[in-house]
Amino acid sequence: MQRRSFLTLAALAPPFAPLAVRAQGSGASAWAPHGPVRLIVPFAPGGSQDVLGRLLAQAAAPILGQNVVVENRAGAGGVLGAEAVARAAPDGLTILLATAGQLTIAKAIGRRLSYDPITDFTPVLYLVDSPVALLAAPQLNVRDAADLLQRARQATQPLPYASTGIGTNTHLIMEDLKAREHLNVEHVPYRGAAAAFNDLAAGRIALMFVSVPSVLATDGTQFKVVAVTSRERFPATPEVPTLSESGVKDFEASIWTGLSAPKGTPAPVVARLADAFREAMASDLLRARLGGLGVTPNGADGTAFGAMLQDDLERWTRVAAPLHIQLD
Known part of the structure; x- marks a missing residue:
């Protein structure tokens, strides 16, 4: 996109x-920063x-x-x-x-x-x-998240996935999904999303999770957004299904x-x-x-x-x- x-x-x-603003009781209103x-x-x-x-x-x-x-x-x-x-x-x-x-x-x-x-x-x-988006390399020609995950399960060689660094949200979210869905994927850490996007576009990386703000900052031509990790569809991308809708029951991040x-x-x-x-x-x-x-x-x-x-x-x-x- x-x-x-x-x-x-x-x-x-x-x-x-x-957002609902609580009525301030005497305790809350008694303090003011000095x-x-x-x-x-x-x-x-x-x-x-x-x-x-x-x-x-x-x-x-x-x-x-x-x-x-x-x-x-x-x-x-x-x-x-x-x-x-x-x-x-x-x-x-x-x-x-x-x-x-x-x-x-x-x-x-x-x-x-x-x-x-x-x-x-x-x-x-x-x-x-902020939900996280699941992206697929354009060369995979996947239809949706279910198709992507099925390919990752059946892959004879591990599919390389990118993260924005070892021990980051995007690393751990994918590892959680990998364990739950029995995916044959292999971690390739990057220092931020920009370099990972380049390798995703070139097909050197097959899939990755990335924050929605990072997706919003790109033109989106170098990847396919197949799912988001929120409970409900994200308001700015109503056509992108959640992972739960894509068959990964109750998966949120x-x-x-x-x-x-x-x-x-x-x-x-x-x-x-x-x-x-x-x-x-x-x-x-x-x-x-x-x-x-x-x-x-x-x-x-x-x-x-x-x-x-x-x-x-x-x-x-x-x-x-x-x-x-x-x-x-």
Whole structure:
């Protein structure tokens, strides 16, 4: 599918319904930040997570009554940014734009960490989900995801699949699918999606998972999008079926983003931050941009976000265990 088609569909999709904003009780409204709030984005400027963080900061600032300053702390797969938040005072003035790369996957693959990604943070808010797209090389001439998976099962030689790096979402999601569907595929890691796309177009790679934002950033001529990993079809690509629809029952995977604060952040502070950023997610500014970023809003509270983190950690620990990943 070509990029123009993706963007057109995103523009035509109905706007996201406003997220329900909790009425602020006395506990939540009793706290207000006494200085600028630092939103640590554990990635370099310019990527989709950085764009999301800056939009959130812009929308949340007037709600909180203080500036929200984005601070990029890239490095070690986002671990450096998470370290900065884990060491910060639990006063609500430093929060993390969290993804699995710093929290659940980081621990699941055995990365050496100076923090515990579960116990050293307080979950604040589950922000958004981004599904992952399953792509096939054009030379395969597959009809759909079911055809692709059948070929991978019956392949006499392993089909090479690309990921955006060892121990990344795209690596572990494919390994999970491989185990569930008994696929004869072999991992070829890349440093990012661009080089992998080139080899997919040339037929040196047969298939891969990649984030929807990465697909949106291409013209789509070098691959065939056969499925997405969300529970329901993605609003910007309604013609692309889910993997569950394609016969892989209950297979879902998301590149999620949430907000986390340092351990020990008081409950009223967490509640106020959650209310403010939930309201920011419902703003016209965010609603107009989320589709183009390839994400859908979630808005679950800290308790639900924390439960998801536990489930996510268990899943990726199970998937990573037989891979014996060594990164440090």
